[in-house]
Amino acid sequence: FGQSGRHEDLEEAISLHREALELRAAPHPGRPSSLNNIARALKTRFEQFGRHEDLEEAISLHREALELLPSAHPDRSSCLYNIAIALKTRFDQSGRHEDLEEAISLHREGLELRAAPHPDRPSSLNNIARALLTRFEQYSRHEDLEEAVSLHREALELLPAPHPFRSFALNNLATALQTRFEQSG
Numbered sequence: 001f002g003q004s005g006r007h008e009d010l011e012e013a014i015s016l017h018r019e020a021l022e023l024r025a026a027p028h029p030g031r032p033s034s035l036n037n038i039a040r041a042l043k044t045r046f047e048q049f050g051r052h053e054d055l056e057e058a059i060s061l062h063r064e065a066l067e068l069l070p071s072a073h074p075d076r077s078s079c080l081y082n083i084a085i086a087l088k089t090r091f092d093q094s095g096r097h098e099d100l101e102e103a104i105s106l107h108r109e110g111l112e113l114r115a116a117p118h119p120d121r122p123s124s125l126n127n128i129a130r131a132l133l134t135r136f137e138q139y140s141r142h143e144d145l146e147e148a149v150s151l152h153r154e155a156l157e158l159l160p161a162p163h164p165f166r167s168f169a170l171n172n173l174a175t176a177l178q179t180r181f182e183q184s185g
Contacts, residue, residue: 010048014041026068032075035065036082043086052093059086077120080110081127088131100138104131116158122165125155126172133176145183149176
């Protein structure tokens with residue numbers, strides 16, 4: 001679907017993910033993975049067609065998957081990330097303050113599971129920082145802006161040249177610094 005944009009492909013993917021889930025009843029060890037697969041596909045469909053029930057179901061399925069993963073499970077940090085991103089998306093649509101707060105909290109929890117030198121730590125740092133910048137833009141809490149700058153700096157330090165994601169980290173830090181300048185200037 002991602003390359004061709006064929007709606008039928010996405011619908012079939014969702015259907016097949018649901019069929020796979022039926023074969024993975026609890027306590028099947030693959031159930032959390034199947035739940036997350038459906039949820040990601042539903043979130044994609046929401047992004048393409050704006051059906052709010054898809055986003056709601058995606059959040060619910062991500063939550064169910066998280067409940068099945070013990071705290072030390074290697075997929076837990078990814079599951080936390082998925083829920084946080086879906087909640088941030090819902091915040092962007094509805095403006096529900098609770099969604100943004102929970103997204104930040106879940107990003108923080110996921111970051112704790114991605115201690116350096118975890119390869120996804122820079123991504124986690126950037127995700128928290130971006131959510132904090134959003135909260136700053138909404139509520140003008142300067143501590144959010146300061147923490148966002150600090151987290152973006154840490155992410156950049158973990159991505160030395162010629163890392164392919166260094167340019168993203170540079171842009172993210174630059175945006176946060178420009179925001180700070182505009183607020184203090």
